[in-house]
Amino acid sequence: MRVNPTAERPAPAAPPPWSGPVLDALPPPERALFRRYGQGPRVPVPHSLVHRAFEEQAAARPHAVAAEHLGRSIGYGELDRQADRLAARLAASGVRPGDRVAVLTRRGLPMLVSLLGVLKAGAAYVPQDAALTPPAQLAHVLEASGATAVLTLAAYADRVADRPDRPVLCVDRLMAEPLPDRPARFRPVRGPQGSDLCYVLFTSGTTGRPNGVAVTHANVCNLLLTAPGNLGIGPGQRVAQLLNIAFDMAAWEILGALCHGATLVIRGRDLAEAARTADVVIATPSVLAGLDPDHCPRIRTVAVAGEPCPRPLADRWASVCAFHNGCGPTETTIVNTVQRYGTGSARLTIGRPTPNNTVYVLDARQRPVRIGATGELWAGGAGVTAGYLAAPRLNAERYRPDPFLGPGHMMFRTRDLGRWTPEGELEHLGRTDDQVKVRGFRVELDAVSAALETTPGCVRAATVRVDDRTLVSFVTPEDVAPGAARRSVAEALPYYCVPEAVHALAELPQTGRGKIDKAALLELAVRRRTAGLDVAS
Template identity: 40%
Template sequence: MSTVPRLFESVVARSGDAPAVVFEHTTVGYAELNARANRLARRLIARGVGPDVLVAVAVPRSVELVTAVLAVLKAGGAYLPLDPAYPEERLGHMVRDARPLLVLRTGDVRLPPHEVAELVLGEADSAGPGPGADDVGDAERLAPLRPEHLMYVIYTSGSSGTPKGVAVPHAGVADMVATQAATVGAGPGDRVLQWASISFDAAFWDLTLGLLSGATLVLARAEDLLPGDPLKATLLRHAVTHAVLPPVALSVTDSDEVLVGGTVMSTGDACTEALVRQWSRGRRMFNGYGPTEVTVGATVAGPVTGDGEVGIGTPWIGNRVHVLDERLRRVPDGEEGELYLAGSGLARGYLGRPGATAGRFVPDPYGPPGSLMYRSGDRGLRRADGELFFRGRADGQVKVRGFRIELGEIEACLTTHPAVDLAAVVVAGGLGDARIVAYVSLTGGDDGATVDPGELRRYVAGTLPEHMVPSSVVPLDRLPTNVNGKIDRAALAGARPVSPPVSPAPEAPPAANGVEGTLCALVAEILDVPAARPSDNFFDLGGHSVLAAHLARRIRKEFDITVPMRTILEAETLGELADRVGASAGTGADGERAGSAGAPVP
């Protein structure tokens, strides 16, 4: 077994000045990146960072982000990623719960008030080779760095309403790198896309697939990674050869001309045969599986071709998957059971939560004495040839747009609003248009009876990350129940909502045959809302980035023009978006011709 610093430094030794990281117009070679990380690591050691010491990293996508992560690991510490795009309350909880020794951030990042010491990165941290640029050794660290020491802590959605930190050591990294080499096989000359937010363990896969193989890691701004046209343009512009993307991003992105002869891996959600048939042409495709409680993943299938059901493959090198019944007995091949994960990639457990850890990390009766296995909550089966297949969840956890979500956390957040008595959250739609829908019963009284669903969405958005905010909130007189007195989730969609408060001046609907009317009708259809009006905001109605990509495609089909995602993201209202669309299509928002059609929307 090894650690990330040792693995990275061995790559640096043979890669020299080969490009390590590309971000916009900046390229940094392996030797320079290593030197930057070493200098920063020494500053961290001087501040008390060492093995099993946490450092919160709040840095936007940039070369500085990669430098910061490497520096923390070289110092012997473990990084706690804080995505600056997360709500302040969420970031504040993570810092309070994890209690890092230090917060490492750039000057443009603002965090909620906290009592942790900070180190703000500046221009001096990006200087070229010089004093302190050589590799940091164990003699300089506060203690020798070992594989069993902590590597990162990543927070996941919690069924109790509180996110919990998963503590992952270095022990599984060597086997993960060996699995990467044996499957996707990135290396010198390849270009690996860094797509996932740093707050997800998939980002660590991207980092290691690039930097521990000698390939070039390609970073881009968040808006240039949005599924659809922005993502495709980024893949083409940077000649990306390897990318890991969730099925929902693949479903709305055109596969023509991208990753030709390269490799794509689908992960984060169930992959369909149709997606495999589309994306496996002209490139190798793999399907990966694994929760945050292991070192990024547990199994990989492929190359897959779409000829039959898409499996999740076989265990990574050094890892095991048991398919067990409720008494922890192995189930026969072909029969369903719960997936239990074991081996070198297993996390330590949940940071500061021994009870939750004991409930999920249980003794492995099929492993070495004293070994543990993770009870995943996933249902699956093993075929006679060893191929594993995912069959859904055994609890209320879901995947939406590739994100792991505990619906109970959303429900708990909603019920902290003074107007909400009970809440039930479900997922509606399919892979490409999946939406979180919340149903609430109100506490009664004047305030409760007239609460605006939009107010409840905004309230939740102040605490939960964007991917957990319900697309719509439906107030009900009461939540339907079954004969056992439990909430009947299947009956929620048919329940009659509370009548909304009467608007003093209802907005007249747009002309049905104009650009504005057509656009509003498209939005209502895509978002599955009763109506959309020119004064509405697409995202306030429940839109998100994937649904925005759907809207861009529908506009292209309807008006024969190309709408940049930035136009949809920045439009304050649908009326403003209709004006932009109408001007480009050569008509006014009311449908009257104004000029030539076919130009892209500015």
């Protein structure tokens, strides 16, 4: 399956009109503010392909350290040669430009060779954590992505069957083979373009099956190679690699460091150890909260996203370094708004649109709301991704033609609520749907409940989020075994979807309209947790 989701899209039109009937509901002064606040700066992007930016750094400083992990290191020149050799091996195995290659791996130097090798082959990588991905989810990802090859480590090779149409390559074994001093630079039969896919990330889906989001090279380059997304990263700096490879913010860490000539510090079990020697940290607020700035004297830049950031946490770090608070779903390429927050800032917001991106605050009929009024956030511009793989109905629901940028442009419905401040920054005001963030990951509560309902004897289930790190579920009838229910989720969904506790009830409370009363369940969950009645086995 070699389908590029961008193939049928018309080329972007010339400069945006930002006019017409869709803006007529706003008085003229507010139309000007709608455009001024919603339009990020228009700036050139120096590369249209992620690996070309890396190759430029490798050519300029081949002996500089590209990455460190548990006492081992690799230079830019060697990393470049290893990735070229892997790209040639992939091509010999049948991988062609436009294909997708699953990368089932753990943190380490082979992880970097895998990602770059796939990109050099003209394909897109599909990352999954080899130790944490449940078998059912892995099977779905391989099928839904149409992966034509799998890259993994020798220790995990038995997780995927080697088939003629989907070979399995162990990258650590390949790296152990002697490397030619001057291997030829690999170039695929068809030169890749910015509209080609860079990676496919699978996010939680409403049906319990993750959705694959197709992200292009142009999407990624626009964030990583312009300010503020480049975070001032450059040669001589050290960037911590703390996050799960299947999380889109990991691409910000990994590719952001390698595209700018920095050293990537890949953590082992001790997350804090990697952060202590880093200049730049990219993390979710939950991860950052586990770090002590007093023990991280080198850190000069911090960027957070993925979930709301508590202001005390922002104040703590902003007092010692440059602190960036960002926001944006996977479908708009990691983040599409950023605030450079200082301790003297009037508000902690999600900032302004990043370069070549747009953000609109719209009502239920997709019309602009007044400045300062609450509406739903829609995202446009260079960060809007190519869509979901093989999901036309979902694409039609979430991706729409952009009436503000004009023909050839698409905008994405984030389902976030927000409003513009008088200064032209965005305040995030929650979600419009049942999707929540847990430990920085997106979780569909209905997907968790659907997994619970596969437990023998379970008739109905509901799930609530107690805080940014905790889910609690309820099942009926009351003889359902809580431990078995949690295992049902663990076998079907990622670890961060597993509820901390499962409570079995005779029946679930209902609202006056006959729906599950989740407000009552949340109150019950908090009450039971406070009383120490959680059941997590």
